Amino acid sequence: MMGIRRDRREGEDVLVVSGEATITGAKELKKVLMEAITSGAVVHVVFENIAEIDVSVLQLLCAAHRTFAQQGRMLTVDCASSEPVLRLAKQAGFLRHIGCREFKTCLWAEPR
Amino acid sequence: MSDQNDSFDLNVLREMFRSEAYELISELENALLALEEAPADKDVINRVFRALHTVKGSGGACGFDDISHFAHQVETLYDAARNDRLQITREIINLTLAARDQIAALFDSYYQGRPAEQEVTAQIIGQVRRLLPADAAKKEQKPKTEAPAPPPVVARSATYRIRFKPSKNIFLTGTNPQNLLDELRQLGDCRIVAQLADVPPLDALDPEECHLYWDVILTTGRGIDAIRDVFIFVQDASEVKIEQLDVDGVLSGDEEYKKLGELLVERGDLSLDDIQSVTTEQKRFGELVVEKGLVPHDRVEAALHEQQHVRDLRQQRQKVEEMASIRVASTKLDKLVDLVGELVTVQARLSQVAAGANNALLLSIAEEVERLTAELRDNSMSIRMLPIGTTFSKFKRVARDLSQNLGKSVELLMEGSETELDKTVIERLHDPLVHIIRNCIDHGIELPEERLRSGKPRQGTIQLSAEHSGAHVLIKIADDGAGMNGDAIRRKAVEQGLIATDAELTEKDLYALVLLPGFSTAKEVSDVSGRGVGMDVVKQAIDALRGTIEIVSVRGKGTTITLALPLTLAIIDGFLTRIGDDHFVIPLSLVDECVELRHAEMHSSSGRTLLNVRGELVPYITLRERFGISGERPPIEQVVITKVEGLRAGFVVDHIVGGHQTVIKNLGQMYKKVDGVSGATILGDGSVALILDVPKLLQGVERDEVRA
Numbered sequence: 001m002m003g004i005r006r007d008r009r010e011g012e013d014v015l016v017v018s019g020e021a022t023i024t025g026a027k028e029l030k031k032v033l034m035e036a037i038t039s040g041a042v043v044h045v046v047f048e049n050i051a052e053i054d055v056s057v058l059q060l061l062c063a064a065h066r067t068f069a070q071q072g073r074m075l076t077v078d079c080a081s082s083e084p085v086l087r088l089a090k091q092a093g094f095l096r097h098i099g100c101r102e103f104k105t106c107l108w109a110e111p112r
Numbered sequence: 113m114s115d116q117n118d119s120f121d122l123n124v125l126r127e128m129f130r131s132e133a134y135e136l137i138s139e140l141e142n143a144l145l146a147l148e149e150a151p152a153d154k155d156v157i158n159r160v161f162r163a164l165h166t167v168k169g170s171g172g173a174c175g176f177d178d179i180s181h182f183a184h185q186v187e188t189l190y191d192a193a194r195n196d197r198l199q200i201t202r203e204i205i206n207l208t209l210a211a212r213d214q215i216a217a218l219f220d221s222y223y224q225g226r227p228a229e230q231e232v233t234a235q236i237i238g239q240v241r242r243l244l245p246a247d248a249a250k251k252e253q254k255p256k257t258e259a260p261a262p263p264p265v266v267a268r269s270a271t272y273r274i275r276f277k278p279s280k281n282i283f284l285t286g287t288n289p290q291n292l293l294d295e296l297r298q299l300g301d302c303r304i305v306a307q308l309a310d311v312p313p314l315d316a317l318d319p320e321e322c323h324l325y326w327d328v329i330l331t332t333g334r335g336i337d338a339i340r341d342v343f344i345f346v347q348d349a350s351e352v353k354i355e356q357l358d359v360d361g362v363l364s365g366d367e368e369y370k371k372l373g374e375l376l377v378e379r380g381d382l383s384l385d386d387i388q389s390v391t392t393e394q395k396r397f398g399e400l401v402v403e404k405g406l407v408p409h410d411r412v413e414a415a416l417h418e419q420q421h422v423r424d425l426r427q428q429r430q431k432v433e434e435m436a437s438i439r440v441a442s443t444k445l446d447k448l449v450d451l452v453g454e455l456v457t458v459q460a461r462l463s464q465v466a467a468g469a470n471n472a473l474l475l476s477i478a479e480e481v482e483r484l485t486a487e488l489r490d491n492s493m494s495i496r497m498l499p500i501g502t503t504f505s506k507f508k509r510v511a512r513d514l515s516q517n518l519g520k521s522v523e524l525l526m527e528g529s530e531t532e533l534d535k536t537v538i539e540r541l542h543d544p545l546v547h548i549i550r551n552c553i554d555h556g557i558e559l560p561e562e563r564l565r566s567g568k569p570r571q572g573t574i575q576l577s578a579e580h581s582g583a584h585v586l587i588k589i590a591d592d593g594a595g596m597n598g599d600a601i602r603r604k605a606v607e608q609g610l611i612a613t614d615a616e617l618t619e620k621d622l623y624a625l626v627l628l629p630g631f632s633t634a635k636e637v638s639d640v641s642g643r644g645v646g647m648d649v650v651k652q653a654i655d656a657l658r659g660t661i662e663i664v665s666v667r668g669k670g671t672t673i674t675l676a677l678p679l680t681l682a683i684i685d686g687f688l689t690r691i692g693d694d695h696f697v698i699p700l701s702l703v704d705e706c707v708e709l710r711h712a713e714m715h716s717s718s719g720r721t722l723l724n725v726r727g728e729l730v731p732y733i734t735l736r737e738r739f740g741i742s743g744e745r746p747p748i749e750q751v752v753i754t755k756v757e758g759l760r761a762g763f764v765v766d767h768i769v770g771g772h773q774t775v776i777k778n779l780g781q782m783y784k785k786v787d788g789v790s791g792a793t794i795l796g797d798g799s800v801a802l803i804l805d806v807p808k809l810l811q812g813v814e815r816d817e818v819r820a
Contacts (some may be wrong), residue, residue, distance in 0.1 A: 023283045026319035033314060055290055056283050059311055060319050067314040091297070092290055093304035093326060096413045110306075 003024065004032050014041040021053040021085075025059055033064045042074045047082035055092050062094075065107050077107050128173045128515070130223055131439055136170070137216045138505065139163050142210055145508045151200040160208065161190035162546060167215060178233070179218050185237045186211045188244060197245045204243060208510075211236050253598050269333040271357040271425060273418065277325035281347035284320055285549050287346055293326065295342045301425070303417045309408040325351075327414035329421040357422070372397050372415055382409040442535065445496055449682050452485075452492045453775035456683060459485040460773065462798035471514040489596065489773065493680055500578045500585070501529025507549050511574065514553050521570055522553055522559050527577035533585050534680040537657055541587070541677070548589050548673055549574060551647070556593030556671055566668065568592065584659075584701070585679060590672040596665035601625055623663035627651040657681065658790050660807050669682030686774030686793070688801065689752060689765035691736050692743040695801035697774050697793055698763065702806050704755040705766055708748050723762055725750060732762030738788065754806050774803060 002025025003018035013036050017029065031051075036043045045061065061077050068075035089095050093110045094108045114664040140163040147156045163188040172180035192198035214232050221228040274296070278289050296302055297346060310323045317323070332338065336354060398412045424703045459481050466478035504526045516523035517645035533541075557563075564570055575590045598619070605611045605625045617625075625631060654661050659677035678684070686697035707725055709732075722729045732751055735741075751762035774793045779786065790805035 023320060030314065030317065030319045037314070037459040054288055055306075055324060056319060058306075058323070059308075059322070059324055060314075060317065062308050062311050063314045066311070070313060088290065091304070093295060093306040093328075094308075096410070097307065 001027065004029060006032060006036070008041075011041065012026040013039055013041045015043060015045045016048050017045060017057075018048040018050065020051050020056045021047070023054060029057065030064075033060070037064075037067060037071065037073065039088055042046045043068070043076075045075070045077045047078065047085050050082050050083075050084045053084050053088050055088070058089060058092065058094055061107060065105075069105065075107075126174045126176075126222065128439070129170060132170065133167075133219050133223075134216075136163055136167050137212055137219070140167070140212045140215075141209070141509055142505050144205055144212065145512060147200060148202070148205050148512070154194060157190055157193045161187060161194060164190060167346050176218070176222065179215055182211070182218070182233050183215060189240055192245055198243075207236065207239050207243070211240075243370075243692050258453070258733070269331050270335075271329065271331045271422070272336065272339060273355045273357055274330060274339065275325065275327040275351070275353040276328065276343065277351035278322050278346060280321040280323070281349070282322045282346065285346075285349075289308050289322065289324070289326070292342055292346065293328070293387070296328055296330055296339070299334050299338055299342070300330055300419070302331075303329045305410060305414040305417050307408075307410045307414070309410055327411075327417075329357075331421070331425055357418075372412070372419065372653065375415040375418060376401070376407055376411065380416065381407050399511050411750075443493075445535070449496065452489050453683060456485055456489060456773045456775050457794050457796070461798075464796035486773065489683055492693065493683060496535045496680070496682075497532040498535050498538055499530050500538060500541075501526070503542055503545065504529050504576055504578075506542070507545065507576065510546055510549055511553060514550060515557075518553065519559060520553060520557050520572065522531075522557050522572045522574060524549070525573060525575045527575065528579050531578035531580060531585055532679075533578075533677065534682070536547045536681055537585075537677055537679075540653060540657055541675075544653045544675075545576075545587070545589070547647070547650050549576070551591060552591040552593065552671070556591040556595075558594050581676070584676045587675040587677065588672055591669060592670040595667040595669055595671055596623060596626070596663070597667065598622055598665075603633065619664075620662060623665055624661075626663065627661060658805070682776060684774050684776060686772045686803065687752065688769035688772035688795075689750070689763075690740075690767045690769055691765050692741050694739075694741060695769070695795060695799065696735060696752065696765065697772060697801050697803045698752055698806060699774075699803070700771060702754040702756055702762060704753045705764075707751050707753065709751045709762075709764060710748055725753065728760075730760050730762050732764055734764040735804075736764070736766075743819045754810070756810050759810060763804070763809070772801075774801075776803065 001019055002021050003016075004025070005016040005018075007014040015032060015036060022031075033043075061075075065075050065077070072100060079089050089108065096106070096108050118189075140160065143156060143159040145152070146499055147160055150156055164183045168183035168187060171183060180769050189198060189204055189208070193200050193204075198204075210232075214228070214236060214595045217226070217228040218233070220226045276289075276292070277284075282289060293304055296304075305327045307325045307327060307768060310325070312323065328341065336356065339354055340347075340352075343350065346352075398416060401407045402409045402412055460480075462481055463478045466474045469475075508524050508526075510751070511522055511524040552574050553572075557574070558566070558568075560570045563572060573592050575588070577588045577590075579586050600609070601622055602617070602625075605628075606613050606615075608631065610625060610628060610631070611617065627647050627650070628656055631647070651661060654675055654677070657677055658681065659675055662674045662676075663671065664674070665671040685700040687700045689696050689698065689701050705725075707723070709723060721732050721734070723732050725732075730753060732753075736743075736745060746766050749764050749766060750768050751764050752768070753760055753762045772793075772795075776791045777793060779789065783789070788805050788809045789802045790808075791803040794799050
């Protein structure tokens with residue numbers, strides 16, 4: 001089961017995702033992300049104790065990032081600190097050299 | 113009859129596999145040592161797995177069933193590790209190193225008739241099973257007949273461009289696209305780029321729908337059907353496009369693979385008109401088309417990955433082609449070099465006859481033969497050249513095992529492994545280098561606590577490097593340990609009567625004392641060193657290779673031992689000179705210049721003979737006196753000025769004959785200890801010329817320099 005916790009840290013929203021981050025919890029994660037958009041703060045997604053993750057969650061984060069960017073808001077996703085997340089991002093071909101230009105930033109752009 | 117044929121074939125096969133078998137266990141050892149540095153690195157885990165897998169497959173094919181079975185058992189550990197079911201620990205690495213040694217022993221028992229302890233195999237297998245995760249251990253216990261590992265597929269592999277666009281409902285059907293990508297990855301070398309352009313904004317996204325698709329470049333030897341099989345259960349609802357890229361050898365050419373623009377057009381991501389609209393601008397093409405919104409960045413990313421994949425593939429193929437070689441028994445090579453040596457001698461004779469015959473045609477033929485002989489000589493010598501890395505890599509294990517035994521932490525760094533040296537020199541260099549490295553670890557590198565106390569990093573370093581320097585290769589072994597204690601060396605040398613109490617020694621001579629037989633300053637005799645046997649044996653071995661050893665040491669900072677070795681022991685370019693009726697050869701690589709010496713110009717200062725060469729005083733040795741050759745000295749003599757390790761010194765001879773291809777012949781046992789001569793060669797007229805051991809002759813001059 002996917003765990004989602006919403007913390008406030010130094011005036012910013014932190015969504016802590018844990019456990020099984022898979023399609024089964026994707027709807028719930030979308031709901032929390034939609035709420036975060038309206039909160040008007042910077043949102044950080046961090047992963048803790050991820051037991052499993054699939055590409056539906058990465059797709060969701062990508063969609064959320066686009067929406068945040070369109071509204072001039074900031075969403076960060078800390079993939080690097082969770083080994084399963086980073087491994088999936090690499091193996092499913094999400095990491096890239098050229099990031100999204102249209103949204104100025106890209107969740108998956110590797111530092112040059 | 114058929115049985116006899118089978119056994120003959122198997123023996124032939126085994127003989128052909130012999131070198132490869134030892135290369136494989138050497139690769140296994142190197143991979144394990146690399147794994148020790150990075151135990152979580154999947155590439156290195158795969159490297160170990162591949163080495164074991166090939167031992168298993170090729171060993172099985174050659175009828176080494178026990179080795180094949182053993183390798184299979186050990187390989188299971190790495191299969192579990194690469195599938196994240198097992199974490200590589202020091203215990204696993206130690207066990208695999210022991211397994212590697214046992215595989216080597218088993219090969220030795222087949223090839224060299226040395227008995228191997230069979231019970232070790234069972235012990236190691238027992239330990240492997242204990243370390244395996246439960247599921248893998250269970251699987252291993254089931255008896256099964258496994259086909260031998262497939263041969264490497266590089267030669268028959270093909271590269272494919274795959275676009276996989278799953279149906280939107282794929283998540284709901286319970287299929288995880290990631291599993292399909294993983295299956296593709298298992299087929300071969302694979303690059304995957306997720307295409308994200310179709311992902312809608314969050315509010316429009318149904319998170320249970322898939323809007324992702326993937327571009328994949330895959331090189332595999334398993335054929336297109338194996339790729340289709342991956343998608344067999346999703347192909348009806350998904351879009352799967354597979355194109356083979358390397359049709360007609362397009363990936364094997366030397367020219368640059370397709371430009372990014374060409375690739376984007378070929379992949380259907382960009383039109384030719386679009387290309388024309390941007391090619392006038394001075395910017396990177398990829399950035400430009402993305403900026404102008406002509407192609408989504410993901411598509412450019414995929415095309416760039418394809419370019420890179422093909423570049424890597426070409427590089428790999430080039431490497432394989434470079435490595436494509438035939439194995440020849442080294443005795444055949446030795447025979448070839450001997451014959452070339454004879455040919456060089458005959459050619460010298462032909463040139464000499466032609467020079468005296470006053471026949472233009474004969475002279476031109478002799479010149480042609482000389483040119484071809486020189487080329488043949490260089491080619492045959494180059495066949496014998498091997499990169500020194502083949503020897504270097506063996507020392508990692510020596511350093512690892514010894515430092516662990518002594519409770520020290522030592523890193524062995526290597527540089528210049530690609531430097532080539534004659535095969536015989538490399539073979540004879542192994543033991544001296546092992547001894548030096550053992551000495552560095554035992555006496556040089558301090559214990560970790562001691563190092564920390566003196567402000568050094570906990571881990572000691574030994575730097576092993578090789579580089580070319582003229583006709584020599586310099587091998588340096590430098591440690592950052594405690595350095596040598598000059599006072600202790602002097603005291604010991606005086607005690608042992610090797611030097612007088614008031615002897616004046618240069619630093620170089622002082623450290624050179626450790627190379628004398630029986631010399632050791634170690635207070636305790638250890639298993640490793642300290643018996644005073646060793647460094648003198650090292651010196652003898654290096655002398656026998658016509659090389660030199662130099663030791664530089666700074667107390668508290670470390671010691672550097674430099675070995676200067678000739679590139680080859682067979683044929684060198686020499687400089688032929690004459691004194692009376694005797695000929696002497698000076699290695700051409702050491703010759704700096706030649707000047708004339710008139711009797712009036714001879715100077716003597718403090719018993720040394722010096723020559724003024726354009727204002728510089730150069731010491732010289734009169735070889736006629738040095739070798740006690742009788743007869744009249746000509747009024748104008750020739751001085752061949754040589755340069756060794758920065759010191760210039762001259763050798764006075766009667767006449768200079770000129771360049772001479774010198775086939776080196778060893779002096780017999782009787783003359784082995786003659787100082788100043790390293791060998792002999794046969795001249796065109798059948799007479800013998802001695803080859804001067806210039807560094808030895810110059811040692812005397814150097815000592816004089818210091819005293820002056």
